[in-house]
Amino acid sequence: MLFDAVLLLSFGGPEGPQEVRPFLENVTRGRGVPPERLDEVAEHYFHFGGVSPINGINRALITQIEQQLELAGRPLPVFFGNRNWYPMVEDTVADMRDKGIRRAAVFTTSAWGGYSGCTQYVEDIARARAAVGDGAPELVKLRQYFDHPALVRLYADAVVQAVSGLRGAPRLVFTAHSIPVAADRRHGPELYSRQVRYLAQLVAAAAGHQDYDVVWQSRSGPPQVPWLEPDIVDHLAALKDRGVRSVVVAPIGFVSDHLEVVWDLDNEASVYAAEHDIEFARAATPGADAAFAGLAVDLIDELVDGRPPLRAEEGSPVPGYGFSVNGAACSPLCCGRLDA
Structure with missing residues:
Protein backbone atom coordinates (compact mmCIF):
# COMPACT_ATOMS: atom_id res chain seq x y z
CA MET A 1 0.00 0.00 0.00
CA LEU A 2 1.57 3.27 -1.15
CA PHE A 3 0.81 6.80 0.08
CA ASP A 4 1.36 10.25 -1.37
CA ALA A 5 0.66 12.18 1.86
CA VAL A 6 0.14 11.93 5.61
CA LEU A 7 -2.71 13.49 7.60
CA LEU A 8 -2.16 14.26 11.28
CA LEU A 9 -5.66 14.08 12.75
CA SER A 10 -6.20 15.50 16.22
CA PHE A 11 -8.75 16.91 18.66
CA GLY A 12 -8.14 20.64 18.21
CA GLY A 13 -8.01 23.54 20.63
CA PRO A 14 -8.56 27.31 20.78
CA GLU A 15 -5.74 29.69 19.95
CA GLY A 16 -7.22 32.84 21.44
CA PRO A 17 -9.76 33.88 24.11
CA GLN A 18 -12.47 34.59 21.53
CA GLU A 19 -12.25 30.98 20.32
CA VAL A 20 -12.70 29.27 23.68
CA ARG A 21 -16.47 29.19 23.98
CA PRO A 22 -17.15 28.24 20.30
CA PHE A 23 -14.57 25.48 20.61
CA LEU A 24 -16.19 24.08 23.76
CA GLU A 25 -19.60 24.23 22.11
CA ASN A 26 -18.21 22.18 19.21
CA VAL A 27 -16.77 19.60 21.60
CA THR A 28 -19.99 19.19 23.58
CA ARG A 29 -22.60 19.63 20.83
CA GLY A 30 -25.52 17.24 21.29
CA ARG A 31 -24.40 16.06 24.73
CA GLY A 32 -26.66 18.23 26.85
CA VAL A 33 -23.80 19.83 28.78
CA PRO A 34 -25.18 22.75 30.84
CA PRO A 35 -23.84 26.25 30.07
CA GLU A 36 -22.44 26.65 33.58
CA ARG A 37 -20.20 23.62 33.02
CA LEU A 38 -18.87 25.21 29.81
CA ASP A 39 -18.21 28.40 31.75
CA GLU A 40 -16.23 26.41 34.33
CA VAL A 41 -14.10 24.66 31.71
CA ALA A 42 -13.61 27.92 29.80
CA GLU A 43 -11.88 29.35 32.87
CA HIS A 44 -9.25 26.61 32.55
CA TYR A 45 -8.40 27.93 29.09
CA PHE A 46 -8.49 31.57 30.17
CA HIS A 47 -5.96 30.69 32.87
CA PHE A 48 -3.55 30.12 29.95
CA GLY A 49 -4.57 33.16 27.95
CA GLY A 50 -7.30 31.31 26.06
CA VAL A 51 -4.74 29.26 24.15
CA SER A 52 -4.52 25.48 24.21
CA PRO A 53 -1.01 24.09 23.68
CA ILE A 54 -2.26 21.27 21.46
CA ASN A 55 -2.16 22.94 18.02
CA GLY A 56 1.36 24.28 18.55
CA ILE A 57 2.58 20.88 19.69
CA ASN A 58 0.99 19.23 16.68
CA ARG A 59 2.58 21.67 14.25
CA ALA A 60 5.96 20.92 15.79
CA LEU A 61 5.21 17.20 15.53
CA ILE A 62 4.36 17.61 11.84
CA THR A 63 7.79 19.13 11.25
CA GLN A 64 9.38 16.18 13.02
CA ILE A 65 7.33 13.65 11.02
CA GLU A 66 8.37 15.31 7.77
CA GLN A 67 12.01 15.11 8.85
CA GLN A 68 11.68 11.46 9.87
CA LEU A 69 10.01 10.63 6.56
CA GLU A 70 12.95 12.22 4.75
CA LEU A 71 15.41 10.19 6.82
CA ALA A 72 13.46 7.02 6.05
CA GLY A 73 13.58 7.72 2.32
CA ARG A 74 9.82 8.33 2.14
CA PRO A 75 9.45 12.12 1.65
CA LEU A 76 5.76 12.97 1.89
CA PRO A 77 3.79 16.13 2.66
CA VAL A 78 2.09 16.11 6.07
CA PHE A 79 -1.30 17.81 6.42
CA PHE A 80 -3.03 18.86 9.66
CA GLY A 81 -6.72 18.50 10.50
CA ASN A 82 -8.80 18.59 13.69
CA ARG A 83 -12.17 17.30 14.84
CA ASN A 84 -13.26 20.29 16.91
CA TRP A 85 -11.36 23.41 15.81
CA TYR A 86 -9.38 24.91 12.99
CA PRO A 87 -7.85 23.60 10.89
CA MET A 88 -10.98 21.46 10.60
CA VAL A 89 -10.44 18.07 9.03
CA GLU A 90 -13.11 18.69 6.38
CA ASP A 91 -11.22 21.76 5.14
CA THR A 92 -7.93 19.91 5.21
CA VAL A 93 -9.23 16.98 3.17
CA ALA A 94 -10.63 19.43 0.61
CA ASP A 95 -7.19 21.06 0.39
CA MET A 96 -5.60 17.64 -0.05
CA ARG A 97 -7.98 16.87 -2.93
CA ASP A 98 -7.21 20.22 -4.57
CA LYS A 99 -3.49 19.46 -4.34
CA GLY A 100 -3.91 16.13 -6.08
CA ILE A 101 -3.52 13.80 -3.10
CA ARG A 102 -5.01 10.40 -3.84
CA ARG A 103 -4.18 8.29 -0.80
CA ALA A 104 -2.99 9.44 2.63
CA ALA A 105 -2.02 7.68 5.83
CA VAL A 106 -3.85 9.10 8.86
CA PHE A 107 -1.92 9.32 12.13
CA THR A 108 -4.14 10.22 15.08
CA THR A 109 -3.05 11.73 18.37
CA SER A 110 -4.67 8.88 20.30
CA ALA A 111 -2.99 5.54 20.90
CA TRP A 112 -6.11 3.77 22.10
CA GLY A 113 -9.05 1.63 21.13
CA GLY A 114 -12.65 2.24 22.11
CA TYR A 115 -15.00 4.93 20.85
CA SER A 116 -13.23 8.17 21.82
CA GLY A 117 -9.75 6.82 21.16
CA CYS A 118 -10.35 5.19 17.81
CA THR A 119 -13.88 4.83 16.46
CA GLN A 120 -14.61 8.56 16.65
CA TYR A 121 -11.55 9.25 14.49
CA VAL A 122 -12.85 6.69 12.00
CA GLU A 123 -16.09 8.69 11.95
CA ASP A 124 -14.11 11.92 11.44
CA ILE A 125 -12.49 10.42 8.36
CA ALA A 126 -15.79 9.27 6.90
CA ARG A 127 -17.45 12.64 7.61
CA ALA A 128 -14.61 14.61 6.03
CA ARG A 129 -14.61 12.52 2.86
CA ALA A 130 -18.38 12.78 2.58
CA ALA A 131 -18.17 16.57 2.96
CA VAL A 132 -15.55 16.82 0.21
CA GLY A 133 -17.39 14.46 -2.12
CA ASP A 134 -16.03 13.51 -5.53
CA GLY A 135 -12.25 13.31 -5.66
CA ALA A 136 -11.76 13.01 -1.92
CA PRO A 137 -8.51 11.16 -1.28
CA GLU A 138 -8.50 7.65 0.10
CA LEU A 139 -7.69 7.91 3.81
CA VAL A 140 -6.17 5.02 5.74
CA LYS A 141 -6.21 5.39 9.52
CA LEU A 142 -3.07 3.87 10.98
CA ARG A 143 -3.42 1.31 13.73
CA GLN A 144 -3.58 1.81 17.47
CA TYR A 145 -0.11 2.08 18.97
CA PHE A 146 -0.58 1.91 22.75
CA ASP A 147 1.95 -0.93 23.02
CA HIS A 148 4.45 0.16 20.38
CA ALA A 283 6.54 12.98 33.82
CA ALA A 284 6.58 14.45 30.33
CA THR A 285 4.50 13.23 27.38
CA PRO A 286 5.95 12.44 23.91
CA GLY A 287 4.77 15.72 22.36
CA ALA A 288 6.90 16.55 19.32
CA ASP A 289 9.79 14.26 20.23
CA ALA A 290 11.64 12.89 17.20
CA ALA A 291 11.14 9.35 18.50
CA PHE A 292 7.38 9.88 18.56
CA ALA A 293 7.50 11.13 14.98
CA GLY A 294 9.55 8.05 14.17
CA LEU A 295 6.77 5.89 15.61
CA ALA A 296 4.32 7.46 13.13
CA VAL A 297 6.68 6.71 10.27
CA ASP A 298 7.07 3.12 11.50
CA LEU A 299 3.29 2.64 11.38
CA ILE A 300 3.31 3.86 7.79
CA ASP A 301 6.19 1.53 6.93
CA GLU A 302 4.20 -1.42 8.29
CA LEU A 303 1.55 -0.87 5.64
CA VAL A 304 3.91 0.09 2.82
CA ASP A 305 6.18 -2.89 3.43
CA GLY A 306 3.50 -5.34 4.55
CA ARG A 307 5.19 -5.91 7.92
CA PRO A 308 3.39 -7.32 10.97
CA PRO A 309 2.73 -4.79 13.74
CA LEU A 310 5.70 -4.08 16.00
CA ARG A 311 4.63 -4.61 19.60
CA ALA A 312 6.45 -4.34 22.92
CA GLU A 313 5.67 -7.98 23.71
CA GLU A 314 4.71 -10.95 21.59
CA GLY A 315 1.40 -12.50 22.53
CA SER A 316 -0.06 -9.34 24.05
CA PRO A 317 -3.10 -10.09 26.23
CA VAL A 318 -4.82 -6.95 24.93
CA PRO A 319 -6.00 -6.70 21.30
CA GLY A 320 -6.06 -3.61 19.17
CA TYR A 321 -4.08 -2.85 16.07
CA GLY A 322 -6.48 -2.86 13.15
CA PHE A 323 -6.58 0.00 10.65
CA SER A 324 -9.46 1.49 8.69
CA VAL A 325 -9.81 2.76 5.14
CA ASN A 326 -11.96 5.79 4.31
CA GLY A 327 -13.73 5.63 7.66
CA ALA A 328 -14.89 2.03 7.21
CA ALA A 329 -14.89 -0.04 10.39
CA CYS A 330 -11.51 -1.24 11.63
CA SER A 331 -10.60 -4.88 12.02
CA PRO A 332 -12.34 -6.64 14.95
CA LEU A 333 -8.99 -6.52 16.75
CA CYS A 334 -9.22 -2.73 16.75
CA CYS A 335 -12.32 -1.92 18.78
CA GLY A 336 -14.35 -5.11 18.56
CA ARG A 337 -14.44 -8.51 20.11
CA LEU A 338 -11.72 -9.60 22.50
CA ASP A 339 -11.69 -13.26 21.48
CA ALA A 340 -10.30 -12.62 17.98
Whole structure:
Protein backbone atom coordinates (compact mmCIF):
# COMPACT_ATOMS: atom_id res chain seq x y z
CA MET A 1 0.00 0.00 0.00
CA LEU A 2 1.57 3.27 -1.15
CA PHE A 3 0.81 6.80 0.08
CA ASP A 4 1.36 10.25 -1.37
CA ALA A 5 0.66 12.18 1.86
CA VAL A 6 0.14 11.93 5.61
CA LEU A 7 -2.71 13.49 7.60
CA LEU A 8 -2.16 14.26 11.28
CA LEU A 9 -5.66 14.08 12.75
CA SER A 10 -6.20 15.50 16.22
CA PHE A 11 -8.75 16.91 18.66
CA GLY A 12 -8.14 20.64 18.21
CA GLY A 13 -8.01 23.54 20.63
CA PRO A 14 -8.56 27.31 20.78
CA GLU A 15 -5.74 29.69 19.95
CA GLY A 16 -7.22 32.84 21.44
CA PRO A 17 -9.76 33.88 24.11
CA GLN A 18 -12.47 34.59 21.53
CA GLU A 19 -12.25 30.98 20.32
CA VAL A 20 -12.70 29.27 23.68
CA ARG A 21 -16.47 29.19 23.98
CA PRO A 22 -17.15 28.24 20.30
CA PHE A 23 -14.57 25.48 20.61
CA LEU A 24 -16.19 24.08 23.76
CA GLU A 25 -19.60 24.23 22.11
CA ASN A 26 -18.21 22.18 19.21
CA VAL A 27 -16.77 19.60 21.60
CA THR A 28 -19.99 19.19 23.58
CA ARG A 29 -22.60 19.63 20.83
CA GLY A 30 -25.52 17.24 21.29
CA ARG A 31 -24.40 16.06 24.73
CA GLY A 32 -26.66 18.23 26.85
CA VAL A 33 -23.80 19.83 28.78
CA PRO A 34 -25.18 22.75 30.84
CA PRO A 35 -23.84 26.25 30.07
CA GLU A 36 -22.44 26.65 33.58
CA ARG A 37 -20.20 23.62 33.02
CA LEU A 38 -18.87 25.21 29.81
CA ASP A 39 -18.21 28.40 31.75
CA GLU A 40 -16.23 26.41 34.33
CA VAL A 41 -14.10 24.66 31.71
CA ALA A 42 -13.61 27.92 29.80
CA GLU A 43 -11.88 29.35 32.87
CA HIS A 44 -9.25 26.61 32.55
CA TYR A 45 -8.40 27.93 29.09
CA PHE A 46 -8.49 31.57 30.17
CA HIS A 47 -5.96 30.69 32.87
CA PHE A 48 -3.55 30.12 29.95
CA GLY A 49 -4.57 33.16 27.95
CA GLY A 50 -7.30 31.31 26.06
CA VAL A 51 -4.74 29.26 24.15
CA SER A 52 -4.52 25.48 24.21
CA PRO A 53 -1.01 24.09 23.68
CA ILE A 54 -2.26 21.27 21.46
CA ASN A 55 -2.16 22.94 18.02
CA GLY A 56 1.36 24.28 18.55
CA ILE A 57 2.58 20.88 19.69
CA ASN A 58 0.99 19.23 16.68
CA ARG A 59 2.58 21.67 14.25
CA ALA A 60 5.96 20.92 15.79
CA LEU A 61 5.21 17.20 15.53
CA ILE A 62 4.36 17.61 11.84
CA THR A 63 7.79 19.13 11.25
CA GLN A 64 9.38 16.18 13.02
CA ILE A 65 7.33 13.65 11.02
CA GLU A 66 8.37 15.31 7.77
CA GLN A 67 12.01 15.11 8.85
CA GLN A 68 11.68 11.46 9.87
CA LEU A 69 10.01 10.63 6.56
CA GLU A 70 12.95 12.22 4.75
CA LEU A 71 15.41 10.19 6.82
CA ALA A 72 13.46 7.02 6.05
CA GLY A 73 13.58 7.72 2.32
CA ARG A 74 9.82 8.33 2.14
CA PRO A 75 9.45 12.12 1.65
CA LEU A 76 5.76 12.97 1.89
CA PRO A 77 3.79 16.13 2.66
CA VAL A 78 2.09 16.11 6.07
CA PHE A 79 -1.30 17.81 6.42
CA PHE A 80 -3.03 18.86 9.66
CA GLY A 81 -6.72 18.50 10.50
CA ASN A 82 -8.80 18.59 13.69
CA ARG A 83 -12.17 17.30 14.84
CA ASN A 84 -13.26 20.29 16.91
CA TRP A 85 -11.36 23.41 15.81
CA TYR A 86 -9.38 24.91 12.99
CA PRO A 87 -7.85 23.60 10.89
CA MET A 88 -10.98 21.46 10.60
CA VAL A 89 -10.44 18.07 9.03
CA GLU A 90 -13.11 18.69 6.38
CA ASP A 91 -11.22 21.76 5.14
CA THR A 92 -7.93 19.91 5.21
CA VAL A 93 -9.23 16.98 3.17
CA ALA A 94 -10.63 19.43 0.61
CA ASP A 95 -7.19 21.06 0.39
CA MET A 96 -5.60 17.64 -0.05
CA ARG A 97 -7.98 16.87 -2.93
CA ASP A 98 -7.21 20.22 -4.57
CA LYS A 99 -3.49 19.46 -4.34
CA GLY A 100 -3.91 16.13 -6.08
CA ILE A 101 -3.52 13.80 -3.10
CA ARG A 102 -5.01 10.40 -3.84
CA ARG A 103 -4.18 8.29 -0.80
CA ALA A 104 -2.99 9.44 2.63
CA ALA A 105 -2.02 7.68 5.83
CA VAL A 106 -3.85 9.10 8.86
CA PHE A 107 -1.92 9.32 12.13
CA THR A 108 -4.14 10.22 15.08
CA THR A 109 -3.05 11.73 18.37
CA SER A 110 -4.67 8.88 20.30
CA ALA A 111 -2.99 5.54 20.90
CA TRP A 112 -6.11 3.77 22.10
CA GLY A 113 -9.05 1.63 21.13
CA GLY A 114 -12.65 2.24 22.11
CA TYR A 115 -15.00 4.93 20.85
CA SER A 116 -13.23 8.17 21.82
CA GLY A 117 -9.75 6.82 21.16
CA CYS A 118 -10.35 5.19 17.81
CA THR A 119 -13.88 4.83 16.46
CA GLN A 120 -14.61 8.56 16.65
CA TYR A 121 -11.55 9.25 14.49
CA VAL A 122 -12.85 6.69 12.00
CA GLU A 123 -16.09 8.69 11.95
CA ASP A 124 -14.11 11.92 11.44
CA ILE A 125 -12.49 10.42 8.36
CA ALA A 126 -15.79 9.27 6.90
CA ARG A 127 -17.45 12.64 7.61
CA ALA A 128 -14.61 14.61 6.03
CA ARG A 129 -14.61 12.52 2.86
CA ALA A 130 -18.38 12.78 2.58
CA ALA A 131 -18.17 16.57 2.96
CA VAL A 132 -15.55 16.82 0.21
CA GLY A 133 -17.39 14.46 -2.12
CA ASP A 134 -16.03 13.51 -5.53
CA GLY A 135 -12.25 13.31 -5.66
CA ALA A 136 -11.76 13.01 -1.92
CA PRO A 137 -8.51 11.16 -1.28
CA GLU A 138 -8.50 7.65 0.10
CA LEU A 139 -7.69 7.91 3.81
CA VAL A 140 -6.17 5.02 5.74
CA LYS A 141 -6.21 5.39 9.52
CA LEU A 142 -3.07 3.87 10.98
CA ARG A 143 -3.42 1.31 13.73
CA GLN A 144 -3.58 1.81 17.47
CA TYR A 145 -0.11 2.08 18.97
CA PHE A 146 -0.58 1.91 22.75
CA ASP A 147 1.95 -0.93 23.02
CA HIS A 148 4.45 0.16 20.38
CA PRO A 149 7.95 -0.21 21.86
CA ALA A 150 8.88 3.38 20.94
CA LEU A 151 5.93 4.71 22.94
CA VAL A 152 6.80 2.50 25.90
CA ARG A 153 10.38 3.77 25.86
CA LEU A 154 9.32 7.43 25.61
CA TYR A 155 7.08 7.15 28.67
CA ALA A 156 9.62 5.07 30.58
CA ASP A 157 12.41 7.58 29.94
CA ALA A 158 10.09 10.37 31.09
CA VAL A 159 9.38 8.49 34.33
CA VAL A 160 13.08 7.96 34.99
CA GLN A 161 13.76 11.66 34.36
CA ALA A 162 10.95 12.75 36.69
CA VAL A 163 12.10 10.39 39.46
CA SER A 164 15.65 11.71 39.20
CA GLY A 165 14.50 15.15 40.28
CA LEU A 166 13.00 13.98 43.58
CA ARG A 167 14.68 13.46 46.92
CA GLY A 168 12.55 10.58 48.17
CA ALA A 169 11.57 7.21 46.73
CA PRO A 170 8.32 8.19 45.01
CA ARG A 171 5.13 6.28 44.42
CA LEU A 172 4.57 5.91 40.67
CA VAL A 173 1.06 6.87 39.56
CA PHE A 174 -0.12 6.54 35.95
CA THR A 175 -3.07 8.59 34.70
CA ALA A 176 -5.32 8.48 31.66
CA HIS A 177 -8.51 10.25 30.63
CA SER A 178 -11.53 8.90 32.45
CA ILE A 179 -14.56 7.80 30.45
CA PRO A 180 -18.00 6.52 31.50
CA VAL A 181 -17.91 2.92 32.66
CA ALA A 182 -20.60 2.08 30.10
CA ALA A 183 -18.40 3.49 27.30
CA ASP A 184 -15.47 1.38 28.49
CA ARG A 185 -17.66 -1.70 28.04
CA ARG A 186 -19.07 -0.66 24.68
CA HIS A 187 -16.65 -2.76 22.59
CA GLY A 188 -16.18 -5.63 25.03
CA PRO A 189 -14.97 -6.01 28.59
CA GLU A 190 -13.07 -2.82 29.43
CA LEU A 191 -11.10 -2.60 26.19
CA TYR A 192 -9.80 0.94 26.77
CA SER A 193 -8.99 0.55 30.46
CA ARG A 194 -7.30 -2.81 29.80
CA GLN A 195 -5.10 -1.18 27.18
CA VAL A 196 -4.20 1.62 29.63
CA ARG A 197 -3.35 -0.85 32.39
CA TYR A 198 -1.29 -2.95 30.00
CA LEU A 199 0.75 0.07 28.88
CA ALA A 200 1.24 1.03 32.54
CA GLN A 201 2.63 -2.45 33.18
CA LEU A 202 5.03 -2.15 30.24
CA VAL A 203 6.21 1.35 31.17
CA ALA A 204 6.67 0.53 34.85
CA ALA A 205 8.80 -2.50 33.97
CA ALA A 206 10.89 -0.51 31.48
CA ALA A 207 11.42 2.24 34.08
CA GLY A 208 12.42 -0.24 36.79
CA HIS A 209 9.32 -0.03 38.99
CA GLN A 210 7.48 -3.04 40.36
CA ASP A 211 4.75 -1.17 42.23
CA TYR A 212 2.53 1.49 40.71
CA ASP A 213 -1.05 2.73 40.53
CA VAL A 214 -3.37 3.44 37.59
CA VAL A 215 -5.86 6.27 38.14
CA TRP A 216 -7.94 8.62 36.02
CA GLN A 217 -8.43 12.32 35.36
CA SER A 218 -10.48 14.87 33.42
CA ARG A 219 -13.95 13.40 33.99
CA SER A 220 -16.70 15.77 32.90
CA GLY A 221 -20.00 13.92 33.21
CA PRO A 222 -22.82 14.29 35.73
CA PRO A 223 -22.05 12.81 39.14
CA GLN A 224 -24.80 10.18 38.89
CA VAL A 225 -23.12 8.57 35.85
CA PRO A 226 -20.32 6.13 36.83
CA TRP A 227 -16.93 6.98 35.33
CA LEU A 228 -13.59 5.21 35.66
CA GLU A 229 -12.14 5.89 39.11
CA PRO A 230 -10.28 6.86 41.25
CA ASP A 231 -9.63 10.45 40.23
CA ILE A 232 -6.01 11.58 40.53
CA VAL A 233 -6.64 14.14 43.29
CA ASP A 234 -8.74 11.66 45.28
CA HIS A 235 -5.92 9.17 44.90
CA LEU A 236 -3.35 11.67 46.15
CA ALA A 237 -5.55 12.11 49.23
CA ALA A 238 -5.58 8.35 49.76
CA LEU A 239 -1.80 8.18 49.37
CA LYS A 240 -1.41 11.00 51.91
CA ASP A 241 -3.52 9.05 54.40
CA ARG A 242 -1.21 6.06 53.87
CA GLY A 243 1.80 8.19 54.67
CA VAL A 244 3.15 8.50 51.11
CA ARG A 245 5.17 11.73 50.82
CA SER A 246 6.65 11.52 47.31
CA VAL A 247 4.78 10.93 44.04
CA VAL A 248 5.61 10.83 40.33
CA VAL A 249 2.58 11.16 38.06
CA ALA A 250 2.95 9.85 34.51
CA PRO A 251 0.09 10.79 32.13
CA ILE A 252 0.42 7.79 29.81
CA GLY A 253 -3.10 8.31 28.53
CA PHE A 254 -1.99 11.43 26.64
CA VAL A 255 0.56 11.90 23.87
CA SER A 256 1.07 15.62 24.48
CA ASP A 257 0.98 18.25 27.23
CA HIS A 258 -2.33 19.69 26.13
CA LEU A 259 -4.65 21.64 28.36
CA GLU A 260 -6.15 18.74 30.31
CA VAL A 261 -2.68 17.59 31.28
CA VAL A 262 -1.38 20.98 32.34
CA TRP A 263 -4.60 21.92 34.16
CA ASP A 264 -5.45 18.65 35.90
CA LEU A 265 -1.89 17.69 36.80
CA ASP A 266 0.33 20.78 36.76
CA ASN A 267 -2.34 22.84 38.54
CA GLU A 268 -4.94 20.87 40.47
CA ALA A 269 -2.86 17.80 41.39
CA SER A 270 0.39 19.66 42.04
CA VAL A 271 -1.40 22.30 44.15
CA TYR A 272 -3.03 19.58 46.24
CA ALA A 273 0.36 17.91 46.70
CA ALA A 274 2.01 21.17 47.75
CA GLU A 275 -0.77 21.95 50.23
CA HIS A 276 -0.33 18.53 51.86
CA ASP A 277 3.47 18.38 51.88
CA ILE A 278 3.74 15.72 49.17
CA GLU A 279 6.82 15.90 46.95
CA PHE A 280 5.42 15.89 43.41
CA ALA A 281 6.79 15.52 39.89
CA ARG A 282 4.97 15.05 36.61
CA ALA A 283 6.54 12.98 33.82
CA ALA A 284 6.58 14.45 30.33
CA THR A 285 4.50 13.23 27.38
CA PRO A 286 5.95 12.44 23.91
CA GLY A 287 4.77 15.72 22.36
CA ALA A 288 6.90 16.55 19.32
CA ASP A 289 9.79 14.26 20.23
CA ALA A 290 11.64 12.89 17.20
CA ALA A 291 11.14 9.35 18.50
CA PHE A 292 7.38 9.88 18.56
CA ALA A 293 7.50 11.13 14.98
CA GLY A 294 9.55 8.05 14.17
CA LEU A 295 6.77 5.89 15.61
CA ALA A 296 4.32 7.46 13.13
CA VAL A 297 6.68 6.71 10.27
CA ASP A 298 7.07 3.12 11.50
CA LEU A 299 3.29 2.64 11.38
CA ILE A 300 3.31 3.86 7.79
CA ASP A 301 6.19 1.53 6.93
CA GLU A 302 4.20 -1.42 8.29
CA LEU A 303 1.55 -0.87 5.64
CA VAL A 304 3.91 0.09 2.82
CA ASP A 305 6.18 -2.89 3.43
CA GLY A 306 3.50 -5.34 4.55
CA ARG A 307 5.19 -5.91 7.92
CA PRO A 308 3.39 -7.32 10.97
CA PRO A 309 2.73 -4.79 13.74
CA LEU A 310 5.70 -4.08 16.00
CA ARG A 311 4.63 -4.61 19.60
CA ALA A 312 6.45 -4.34 22.92
CA GLU A 313 5.67 -7.98 23.71
CA GLU A 314 4.71 -10.95 21.59
CA GLY A 315 1.40 -12.50 22.53
CA SER A 316 -0.06 -9.34 24.05
CA PRO A 317 -3.10 -10.09 26.23
CA VAL A 318 -4.82 -6.95 24.93
CA PRO A 319 -6.00 -6.70 21.30
CA GLY A 320 -6.06 -3.61 19.17
CA TYR A 321 -4.08 -2.85 16.07
CA GLY A 322 -6.48 -2.86 13.15
CA PHE A 323 -6.58 0.00 10.65
CA SER A 324 -9.46 1.49 8.69
CA VAL A 325 -9.81 2.76 5.14
CA ASN A 326 -11.96 5.79 4.31
CA GLY A 327 -13.73 5.63 7.66
CA ALA A 328 -14.89 2.03 7.21
CA ALA A 329 -14.89 -0.04 10.39
CA CYS A 330 -11.51 -1.24 11.63
CA SER A 331 -10.60 -4.88 12.02
CA PRO A 332 -12.34 -6.64 14.95
CA LEU A 333 -8.99 -6.52 16.75
CA CYS A 334 -9.22 -2.73 16.75
CA CYS A 335 -12.32 -1.92 18.78
CA GLY A 336 -14.35 -5.11 18.56
CA ARG A 337 -14.44 -8.51 20.11
CA LEU A 338 -11.72 -9.60 22.50
CA ASP A 339 -11.69 -13.26 21.48
CA ALA A 340 -10.30 -12.62 17.98
